[in-house]
Amino acid sequence: MAKAPVLTPRADDFPRWYQDLVGKAELADNGPVRGTMVVRPYGYGLWERMQQEMDARIKEAGAANAYFPLFIPQSYLTKEAEHVEGFAPELAVVTHAGGKELEEPVVVRPTSETIVNDYFSKWVQSYRDLPLLINQWANVVRWELRPRVFLRTTEFLWQEGHTAHATYEDARAYAARIHREVYADFMENVLAMDTVPGRKTARERFAGAVNTLTLEGMMGDGKALQLATSHELGQNFAKAFHTRYLSKDGTQEYVWQTSWGSTTRMIGALVMTHGDDDGLRVPPRLAPVQAVVLAVKDDEAVLAEVRAIGERLRAAGVRVHVDDRVDTPFGRRAVDWELKGVPVRIEVGPRDLAQGSAVLVRRIAGGKEPVAIGALTELVPRALTEDQALLLAESRERRARRTAEVTTVAEAVEAAATGWARIPWDVLGPEGEARLAEQGVTVRCLVGADGSVPERDDQPGNVAVVARAY
Amino acid sequence: MAKAPVLTPRADDFPRWYQDLVGKAELADNGPVRGTMVVRPYGYGLWERMQQEMDARIKEAGAANAYFPLFIPQSYLTKEAEHVEGFAPELAVVTHAGGKELEEPVVVRPTSETIVNDYFSKWVQSYRDLPLLINQWANVVRWELRPRVFLRTTEFLWQEGHTAHATYEDARAYAARIHREVYADFMENVLAMDTVPGRKTARERFAGAVNTLTLEGMMGDGKALQLATSHELGQNFAKAFHTRYLSKDGTQEYVWQTSWGSTTRMIGALVMTHGDDDGLRVPPRLAPVQAVVLAVKDDEAVLAEVRAIGERLRAAGVRVHVDDRVDTPFGRRAVDWELKGVPVRIEVGPRDLAQGSAVLVRRIAGGKEPVAIGALTELVPRALTEDQALLLAESRERRARRTAEVTTVAEAVEAAATGWARIPWDVLGPEGEARLAEQGVTVRCLVGADGSVPERDDQPGNVAVVARAY
Numbered sequence: 001m002a003k004a005p006v007l008t009p010r011a012d013d014f015p016r017w018y019q020d021l022v023g024k025a026e027l028a029d030n031g032p033v034r035g036t037m038v039v040r041p042y043g044y045g046l047w048e049r050m051q052q053e054m055d056a057r058i059k060e061a062g063a064a065n066a067y068f069p070l071f072i073p074q075s076y077l078t079k080e081a082e083h084v085e086g087f088a089p090e091l092a093v094v095t096h097a098g099g100k101e102l103e104e105p106v107v108v109r110p111t112s113e114t115i116v117n118d119y120f121s122k123w124v125q126s127y128r129d130l131p132l133l134i135n136q137w138a139n140v141v142r143w144e145l146r147p148r149v150f151l152r153t154t155e156f157l158w159q160e161g162h163t164a165h166a167t168y169e170d171a172r173a174y175a176a177r178i179h180r181e182v183y184a185d186f187m188e189n190v191l192a193m194d195t196v197p198g199r200k201t202a203r204e205r206f207a208g209a210v211n212t213l214t215l216e217g218m219m220g221d222g223k224a225l226q227l228a229t230s231h232e233l234g235q236n237f238a239k240a241f242h243t244r245y246l247s248k249d250g251t252q253e254y255v256w257q258t259s260w261g262s263t264t265r266m267i268g269a270l271v272m273t274h275g276d277d278d279g280l281r282v283p284p285r286l287a288p289v290q291a292v293v294l295a296v297k298d299d300e301a302v303l304a305e306v307r308a309i310g311e312r313l314r315a316a317g318v319r320v321h322v323d324d325r326v327d328t329p330f331g332r333r334a335v336d337w338e339l340k341g342v343p344v345r346i347e348v349g350p351r352d353l354a355q356g357s358a359v360l361v362r363r364i365a366g367g368k369e370p371v372a373i374g375a376l377t378e379l380v381p382r383a384l385t386e387d388q389a390l391l392l393a394e395s396r397e398r399r400a401r402r403t404a405e406v407t408t409v410a411e412a413v414e415a416a417a418t419g420w421a422r423i424p425w426d427v428l429g430p431e432g433e434a435r436l437a438e439q440g441v442t443v444r445c446l447v448g449a450d451g452s453v454p455e456r457d458d459q460p461g462n463v464a465v466v467a468r469a470y
Numbered sequence: 471m472a473k474a475p476v477l478t479p480r481a482d483d484f485p486r487w488y489q490d491l492v493g494k495a496e497l498a499d500n501g502p503v504r505g506t507m508v509v510r511p512y513g514y515g516l517w518e519r520m521q522q523e524m525d526a527r528i529k530e531a532g533a534a535n536a537y538f539p540l541f542i543p544q545s546y547l548t549k550e551a552e553h554v555e556g557f558a559p560e561l562a563v564v565t566h567a568g569g570k571e572l573e574e575p576v577v578v579r580p581t582s583e584t585i586v587n588d589y590f591s592k593w594v595q596s597y598r599d600l601p602l603l604i605n606q607w608a609n610v611v612r613w614e615l616r617p618r619v620f621l622r623t624t625e626f627l628w629q630e631g632h633t634a635h636a637t638y639e640d641a642r643a644y645a646a647r648i649h650r651e652v653y654a655d656f657m658e659n660v661l662a663m664d665t666v667p668g669r670k671t672a673r674e675r676f677a678g679a680v681n682t683l684t685l686e687g688m689m690g691d692g693k694a695l696q697l698a699t700s701h702e703l704g705q706n707f708a709k710a711f712h713t714r715y716l717s718k719d720g721t722q723e724y725v726w727q728t729s730w731g732s733t734t735r736m737i738g739a740l741v742m743t744h745g746d747d748d749g750l751r752v753p754p755r756l757a758p759v760q761a762v763v764l765a766v767k768d769d770e771a772v773l774a775e776v777r778a779i780g781e782r783l784r785a786a787g788v789r790v791h792v793d794d795r796v797d798t799p800f801g802r803r804a805v806d807w808e809l810k811g812v813p814v815r816i817e818v819g820p821r822d823l824a825q826g827s828a829v830l831v832r833r834i835a836g837g838k839e840p841v842a843i844g845a846l847t848e849l850v851p852r853a854l855t856e857d858q859a860l861l862l863a864e865s866r867e868r869r870a871r872r873t874a875e876v877t878t879v880a881e882a883v884e885a886a887a888t889g890w891a892r893i894p895w896d897v898l899g900p901e902g903e904a905r906l907a908e909q910g911v912t913v914r915c916l917v918g919a920d921g922s923v924p925e926r927d928d929q930p931g932n933v934a935v936v937a938r939a940y
Contacts, residue, residue, distance in 0.1 A: 029589060032546070033576050036539035038589055041604065044536045066514045069506035070540075070578075070609055070625050071562075076502070092541075092567040094578065098613030099559050106503050108540075108564065108578070119499060119508055128797055134511065139540055139609065143568030155540050327598055 006335060009277050014221040021271055025280050025339040028149050035147035035154030042340055045288035046267055053190045057182040063133035063161055068115050071106040076114040079240040086207020090142040108141040113259055116162040117241035124164055126246045132164045150268030151470050158263035164255040171256035175230040178260045179213040183228040192283035192391035193217050193273050194399050195227055196465055198445025199454050203433055210234035216444040218399045219272035222419040224444045224467035227269055228262035274391055280341030281364050283391050284384035289321045291380050292342045294333060296349030298326035306348050309376060316377040343387045344380055364390055409435050412466050416441045425462040441466055476805060479747050484691040491741055495750050495809045498619050505617035505624030512810055515758035516737055523660045527652040533603035533631055538585050541576040546584040549710040556677020560612040578611040583729055586632040587711035594634055594725060596716045602634040620738030621940050628733035634725040641726035645700040648730045649683040653698040662753035662861035663687050663743050664869050665697055666935055668915025669924050673903055680704035686914040688869045689742035692889040694914045694937035697739055698732035744861055750811030751834050753861050754854035759791045761850050762812045764803060766819030768796035776818050779846060786847040813857045814850055834860055879905050882936050886911045895932040911936055
């Protein structure tokens with residue numbers, strides 16, 4: 001008899017599978033206030049690893065962390081016209097505090113461009129103060145009508161970078177550097193996620209930006225998810241907040257700015273990219289637990305051995321967890337680690353031990369075989385390297401297989417039912433984009449004929465990548 | 471001619487000195503919404519180091535990080551009677567969101583016991599799920615009438631631990647463990663701060679706790695600052711939220727709980743404990759920058775040498791920063807690093823270089839002398855070890871010198887004008903405590919006759935440590 005599935009199979013109902021997995025792998029629960037979430041320790045462990053990897057890359061790019069207030073005076077939001085139009089419908093407003101009604105209501109930050117510029121305008125005096133490169137790790141709030149855990153939540157966690165530069169060229173180059181060296185590198189080498197780097201169309205740009213660079217990933221159901229964006233803000237906020245500097249020539253000039261962000265949504269992307277019908281599969285370079293060593297039975301020699309294996313793997317540089325909760329049935333624990341997607345499982349029972357062996361279970365490559373305990377410190381790191389490459393290859397293969405080259409709006413809509421479509425931008429254009437939107441299909445980004453990120457929307461040979469999106 | 475002081479001298483006006491230092495060392499600015507703050511990169515760098523050290527200790531104590539929502543339904547706060555009474559006057563309330571008035575207003579978390587218990591009651595089923603040990607790094611909001619940057623801010627950053635245990639003894643032991651192994655160890659060995667560990671009186675306890683353990687530090691002006699607290703919550707929240715477990719005997723039991731927190735207030739404590747009239751002095755084990763290597767002049771050989779020294783010190787395990795901003799006058803940069811309290815400064819000019827030497831400036835031990843460049847990798851780590859010990863010794867000496875043993879309320883009030891007083895609790899008692907409070911003096915904590923943390927308020931020999939406090 002086939003075992004009953006722990007999760008709704010993806011093919012039956014992808015959204016339901018996603019909800020099942022997020023709950024059963026103990027990643028997150030829905031919060032009591034609509035659209036909020038409780039990130040549970042295992043889910044938060046994934047976020048901590050994302051933070052570590054991302055933070056190191058951000059610091060390598062020269063930005064320093066700081067912290068700006070959660071509360072922004074309502075009047076700040078209105079200073080940049082496009083920005084307020086974009087965010088006004090999503091704001092949460094504090095009207096009462098300390099037992100009184102406030103004279104001016106304060107907004108819970110949906111993003112921090114306005115308050116950051118208020119301080120940049122004080123801190124930046126001369127060209128010597130530039131570039132000013134700041135990042136912050138924080139929570140933000142955007143009231144969501146159709147929330148979905150990790151993907152679209154009323155409150156989410158993110159990093160938001162904010163920079164000011166002396167010239168247009170410097171700002172532009174920095175936005176591109178973050179896009180490439182921080183975000184694209186992280187997605188490919190840590191998350192093992194294939195992404196398309198590209199440029200947003202005017203319709204899809206960040207509210208207040210002059211250009212938005214994006215990374216788009218294909219999820220397991222063929223839909224697209226925007227993973228991280230870098231914005232060139234031009235001088236829009238600088239003019240609204242009078243952020244100026246004294247140039248070497250002695251003139252007052254407005255700074256050129258960028259902002260860029262990535263969020264807890266990446267946890268949702270991880271699930272929808274690498275998850276299968278048995279649960280999550282975590283790329284080893286990200287995994288907070290790369291290998292789990294399980295004691296099959298409550299046996300003194302077994303318990304001693306799993307702890308010793310744990311120590312040796314830890315010494316070999318593996319992030320390892322020893323599961324010695326023998327008061328919980330072994331089968332239940334095995335299913336739990338499978339759900340959580342730990343790449344390698346090492347199971348040790350009395351019979352294995354008698355033969356000096358353990359059972360090595362591979363969550364990503366698949367397979368289950370007895371191996372000599374003495375060989376584990378060599379086999380496990382090798383398995384982790386293989387698994388990381390496997391997941392990236394799978395993700396690449398999916399996009400190649402499910403992307404269609406098309407030349408009409410009708411074909412693009414048809415392709416978007418199961419995957420992505422690529423259509424020449426000079427065929428589609430803003431009008432075709434509007435017609436696609438009526439069908440719930442959007443231009444995820446524009447890419448150059450050679451796959452590079454275009455300098456302009458109307459660059460000859462640009463291709464629009466279109467899809468349904470989360 | 472003596473140089474004009476950069477800061478208001480402490481002896482003239484301690485609060486003004488504090489504000490000056492926080493601003494000029496670029497630790498923080500006041501935010502636009504009253505009581506909020508902008509933590510600037512150097513201040514945030516101190517916080518990041520605090521987080522790293524604290525987080526490692528918290529994980530060592532077995533707790534895992536998670537994240538609970540910022541927004542709590544207003545009704546949750548009212549479920550624990552003492553808790554709501556304590557926090558109601560400080561709440562910020564969101565009444566409008568997404569362009570509409572909310573059906574139930576939501577509160578911006580002042581602390582998370584209520585929302586945590588809502589989930590603990592779902593996650594805890596059996597004795598196998600206990601102990602449940604959770605921590606979160608987050609922002610919280612308490613509307614402040616008399617805000618002061620870092621010390622009392624409307625929004626602050628903190629870690630808050632929340633745990634559930636099967637027995638009273640286990641919960642009590644865990645609160646004590648956090649107090650000792652996380653907080654006291656961190657204060658002494660990283661912040662180089664002398665603190666008194668003790669027990670809060672009923673009057674000073676956390677709203678909703680049955681016992682609060684505290685660490686109290688003496689600031690440069692002789693006032694006290696509460697640095698970190700661990701609470702035994704008994705079964706108060708468990709009963710309010712029905713957090714129960716199935717015992718080994720098959721009965722339903724309420725869990726026993728703890729909570730514990732430490733905040734960005736520790737940055738204020740650092741300033742007021744170790745700062746002097748020239749600025750901050752950062753203990754080397756905390757310092758994000760332990761040594762700064764300055765190029766005195768714009769000279770190719772000098773610039774090459776400061777970078778080489780930087781590399782060698784980094785390789786020797788020193789957190790080092792190379793200051794090659796030769797377009798800014800050297801004197802201004804030297805004052806800036808002095809203000810920021812970097813323990814060791816290494817200054818290299820063309821004349822030094824000609825002699826193979828550099829000037830070593832000690833911010834904490836004092837002194838300024840030429841040393842051979844080749845000796846720096848040995849001298850600098852040794853200086854850092856000495857400086858760490860010096861700061862702790864200074865902080866200890868201050869408390870010893872400014873604490874008086876007294877036997878009456880009048881003497882205690884007099885002593886509190888310049889320092890602390892110790893008075894037998896059986897002499898003072900709750901009535902004496904109330905009389906002290908009328909004079910603005912509070913019981914910071916009770917300590918046992920032998921300096922240990924008392925098990926009960928009325929334990930024979932208990933001594934009350936009383937002071938004015940921030």
